[in-house]
Amino acid sequence: MRAPDNPLLAKGDVLLAVDNVSLGFGGVKALTDVSFDIRKSEIRAIIGPNGAGKTSMLNCINGFYYPTEGRITFKGVKRPKMRPYEAARGGIARTFQNVALFKSMSTLDNIMAGRSIKMHSNFFWQLFRHGPAMKEEVEHRRFVEEIIDFLEIQHIRKTPVGRLPYGLQKRVELGRALAMEPELLLLDEPMAGMNLEEKEDMSRFILEVNQQYGTTIALIEHDMGVVMDLSDRVVVLEYGRKIADGTPAAVKGDQRVIDAYLGVAH
Amino acid sequence: MMDMLFKVFIEPFLFMVEAPDLLIQTLWEGLVSGVLYALIALGFVLIFKASGVFNFAQGIMVVFAALILVGLYEKGVPAFLALILAALAMLVLAMVVERVVLRPLVNQPDIILFMATFGLTYFLIGFGELIFGGSPREMITEQLFLPQGTTEIDAFGGSIRFQHLDIAAAIIASIMIGLLAVFFSKTRIGRALRAVADSHKAALSVGISLNQIWVIVWFAAGIVALVAGIMWGARSGVSFSLQIIALKALPVLILGGFTSIPGAIIGGLIIGIGEKIGEFYWGPLVGGGVETWLAYVIALLFLLYRPQGLFGEKIIERI
Numbered sequence: 124m125r126a127p128d129n130p131l132l133a134k135g136d137v138l139l140a141v142d143n144v145s146l147g148f149g150g151v152k153a154l155t156d157v158s159f160d161i162r163k164s165e166i167r168a169i170i171g172p173n174g175a176g177k178t179s180m181l182n183c184i185n186g187f188y189y190p191t192e193g194r195i196t197f198k199g200v201k202r203p204k205m206r207p208y209e210a211a212r213g214g215i216a217r218t219f220q221n222v223a224l225f226k227s228m229s230t231l232d233n234i235m236a237g238r239s240i241k242m243h244s245n246f247f248w249q250l251f252r253h254g255p256a257m258k259e260e261v262e263h264r265r266f267v268e269e270i271i272d273f274l275e276i277q278h279i280r281k282t283p284v285g286r287l288p289y290g291l292q293k294r295v296e297l298g299r300a301l302a303m304e305p306e307l308l309l310l311d312e313p314m315a316g317m318n319l320e321e322k323e324d325m326s327r328f329i330l331e332v333n334q335q336y337g338t339t340i341a342l343i344e345h346d347m348g349v350v351m352d353l354s355d356r357v358v359v360l361e362y363g364r365k366i367a368d369g370t371p372a373a374v375k376g377d378q379r380v381i382d383a384y385l386g387v388a389h
Numbered sequence: 390m391m392d393m394l395f396k397v398f399i400e401p402f403l404f405m406v407e408a409p410d411l412l413i414q415t416l417w418e419g420l421v422s423g424v425l426y427a428l429i430a431l432g433f434v435l436i437f438k439a440s441g442v443f444n445f446a447q448g449i450m451v452v453f454a455a456l457i458l459v460g461l462y463e464k465g466v467p468a469f470l471a472l473i474l475a476a477l478a479m480l481v482l483a484m485v486v487e488r489v490v491l492r493p494l495v496n497q498p499d500i501i502l503f504m505a506t507f508g509l510t511y512f513l514i515g516f517g518e519l520i521f522g523g524s525p526r527e528m529i530t531e532q533l534f535l536p537q538g539t540t541e542i543d544a545f546g547g548s549i550r551f552q553h554l555d556i557a558a559a560i561i562a563s564i565m566i567g568l569l570a571v572f573f574s575k576t577r578i579g580r581a582l583r584a585v586a587d588s589h590k591a592a593l594s595v596g597i598s599l600n601q602i603w604v605i606v607w608f609a610a611g612i613v614a615l616v617a618g619i620m621w622g623a624r625s626g627v628s629f630s631l632q633i634i635a636l637k638a639l640p641v642l643i644l645g646g647f648t649s650i651p652g653a654i655i656g657g658l659i660i661g662i663g664e665k666i667g668e669f670y671w672g673p674l675v676g677g678g679v680e681t682w683l684a685y686v687i688a689l690l691f692l693l694y695r696p697q698g699l700f701g702e703k704i705i706e707r708i
Contacts, residue, residue, distance in 0.1 A: 185594065211596030223591035225584045236584045240596035242577045256576065303595060 134164040137196075138339050139184065139307060144193035146179055146363075153179040154363045156193070161307065164337045166329070168350045168371075171360035172383055177343045178220060180360070181309050184341070185217050186210035198306075212240050216305035218296045220312045220343075226285035230295050233284055234270055237302030238263045270298045274328060290321040297328060308332070310342040314349055322346065326353060351375065359383070401670035410547030415669045416662060421555040423661020424562040425620055429634060430641040430653035431569060432613040437647045438586040439606040440491065441499055445506040448635025449513045450611060454479055455618030455627045459529055460521045468532035472615075479611025487603045495599070514629060525628035528619060530554065535623060558620040565616055569609065570650050578605060586648070640688030646698025655699060660684045 139161040146154040154176045161167045169177045182188040184195060186207040195202045197213065205213075216237070225233050242259050271277055274294050279287060284295050293313060300308055313329065314322045326349060332338050344350050350357060351371045359367040359374055361383040367374050374380055405412045429447065436444040457478050461471035490505050530537065536553035573579040584592045585602050593599065618627070621634055641660050645652025668680040691698065 187590070187593070206598070207590075207593035208596045208598045211594060217594050219590070219594070223588045223594070225587035225591060227587055228580070228583055232580055232583075236580050236592075236597070237595045239577055239581055239584075260577075299591075299595060 134162075134337065136163045137161070138163045138198065139341075140196040141180075141184070142194050142196065144180075144183060144190040144195065146176075146183060146188055147191050152363055154183070154190070154360075157360065157363070157365050158193075159358045159365060159368055161339060161341050162356075164333070164339055165355040166333050166353050167339075167341045168354035168357045169341060169343045169360065170345070170347075170350055170357060170374075171366075174362075175360040176363040177360055178311055179363075181217065181311055181341070181343065184210075184307075185215050185309055211303065214303075214306035215309065216300035216303040216307070217309035218293070218300050218311055218313060220315065222289070222292045222296050224284045224292055224296055224299070227283055229281050230271070230276060230279050230284055230287075230298075231267065231281065233295055234267045234298045234302045235263065237299035238267060240303060267302055270301050273301075273331075274298050275324075290317050293317070293321075293325065294328070297325075301332065306339060308338050308340045310340060310344075312343050312345065314344060314346055322349065329353060396674060397671070404670060408547065409545040410549055411669070413545065414549050415665050417549070417551065417555075419662030419665035420658065421559050421661070422665065423658040424559050424566075425617060425657075426634075426637055426641050426661050427654045427657025428562045428565060428613055428620075429617050430638040430645065430657050431566060431650065432610040432617070433638055433642055434645075434647065434650055434653045435569070435573070435582075435606045435610050435613070439582050439602055440502070440585075442491075442502040442506060443499075443647070444610065445503065446509040446513060447610065447614065447638070448632035449510045449517075449629075450479075450482070450614035451618040451621065451635060452627070452629055452631045453482075453513050453517050453618075454611065454615035455528065455622045455631070456517050456521045456526070458615070458619065459526045459622070459627050462529050462532065463526075468529055471529075472533065475615055476612060479615055480608050483604050483607035483611055486607050487600055491603050492600060510632075517629070523629065525626050525630075528622035528627055530623045533619065535619075554623055558623070561616065562620065565613065566654055569613070570654075573650065578602075582606065637684060640684040642698070643688040644691050644698055646700045649698065649700035652698055652700035660687065663687055 137160045140158075141160065142158050144154055144157045145152065157176075157180065169180060171177050179188060183190050186205045186209060189204050197215070225236060228236070242263060271280060274297065276291065276294055276298065279291060279295075284292055287295065297310070297313065300310075310329070314325050317325065329340060329342070330353065333340055342354070344353075354371055356369060357367075357371050357374045358365060359377075359380050361379075366379045366383060367377045369377075429451065432447050432450070433444060436442055436447070454475055458471050458475040461474055462468055466474065486509065490509060491502070494502055494505055535557050538553050540551045540553065541548045542551065573582055581592070581597045581602055582605070584595070584597055585599060589599060592602075617634075618631070621631060625631070637660070638657075641653060641656040643656075644659055645654070645656030664680050664683050667683040668677070672679040
């Protein structure tokens with residue numbers, strides 16, 4: 124692993140390492156001794172039956188939860204106890220299982236909100252919407268328009284997102300995460316509740332983001348076909364424990380994974 | 390009976406037409422208090438939007454800000470320095486409220502936060518009395534170069550009086566409202582504020598710090614309180630009874646909707662003008678005093694027919 128003072132990682136270096144992480148809420152253990160890593164520029168899938176602790180894992184990575192035991196290392200630096208907005212500023216973006224958008228705001232404003240961390244003009248200029256603040260606003264607007272073009276959502280640019288159908292909301296949410304230019308993009312069931320066509324579109328966007336910008340992606344997904352097609356490596360959780368880790372093909376053939384998904388006679 | 394109906398439904402309007410100078414005078418006075426109500430209502434809207442808290446302490450913040458200003462001046466601080474220091478005091482208050490009240494109570498039900506603002510109100514009353522004493526004071530109108538005196542314009546068969554202070558109040562409040570409206574709808578921080586209002590977890594995930602936003606809105610509400618305190622204090626003196634004007638903001642909010650900045654402005658004007666017109670034209674029929682309750686009656690009617698207010702978000706649940 125490289126020294127922390129050199130944040131430029133090459134493809135294949137470990138970007139984020141999860142070591143022996145456990146997470147408990149009172150008596151309930153959501154995660155037990157989970158270890159895996161996410162490498163630069165890969166698509167890493169996290170799968171498992173319902174209640175396996177997949178979302179809890181993502182919540183630990185982006186700071187919504189703090190592991191009760193174990194540690195998370197990001198870009199070679201052990202993470203202190205951090206808040207979600209600090210994780211965001213450190214380069215971790217995410218989407219949510221049940222879309223969490225700013226419903227009363229337009230698509231454009233939602234994605235612009237994702238640029239917040241990149242904008243620095245001070246309070247005074249903003250108050251008068253002038254000078255540096257205006258210049259910055261225009262600059263970021265250009266970037267956001269690129270994302271809108273990329274995701275093919277030009278036609279809903281001004282629509283309040285609360286009125287959009289679910290599939291488009293998920294796309295806007297992806298756009299908002301992309302606006303942060305993240306080093307690590309966490310997608311929590313990006314294709315849940317979508318029809319086949321929408322799933323294909325979303326898969327295409329995910330692959331393109333990964334290939335064009337080299338963005339590292341960790342995704343939770345239930346659709347096995349999608350997982351097998353998209354991901355470079357898969358980690359499988361069951362009841363908060365890791366039961367398999369490897370290439371899609373290897374994981375698919377693993378007896379414990381098959382048991383976890385199909386059930387096993389006792 | 391006919392006589393009563395005539396007095397209620399016909400005579401006031403005839404009087405309006407007969408003496409347009411009096412009508413304009415009344416409208417003007419209504420406009421001035423309306424703009425000030427709107428400004429105070431805006432303080433509520435900002436905090437409600439960002440944290441979902443109805444800030445009961447808004448009224449006492451008006452008194453507190455004005456007291457600091459006047460108090461500092463009495464201690465020998467130059468007027469404009471006192472103004473800056475009063476603004477800084479509101480910043481400190483915002484930071485303390487965020488750290489001591491909001492942060493420990495995050496994710497608690499709204500009613501608990503509401504009760505916390507009650508606590509804050511009584512704390513500020515006690516704290517203000519401790520430092521500045523309970524006696525009413527004069528606002529340092531002259532020292533802040535606020536104009537005094539009146540202009541009379543002869544028109545419409547009579548003369549209409551414009552107090553210079555009222556003109557200044559209307560202009561300053563309008564500028565404040567305009568700046569805040571633009572700031573909170575068009576800029577990064579404004580967008581962050583609306584984002585926080587919509588979804589806390591999504592806001593956190595894009596790198597918005599809730600704590601920072603809370604400090605900013607409480608500070609903005611504090612500045613609004615300071616301006617309102619100066620303007621209102623100049624008209625009726627600075628005392629703890631000034632905080633009841635915050636209760637006048639309540640019907641304004643019901644009219645305009647708790648989350649809408651344009652709503653606060655329009656609502657403020659409707660209440661301000663409605664009150665003065667009601668008092669002047671219909672007040673004598675019931676022996677006066679209409680001004681004190683008319684706003685609440687208007688709000689009640691609104692609650693019956695449009696509970697989300699003029700511009701509030703209509704609550705539609707998808708099933």
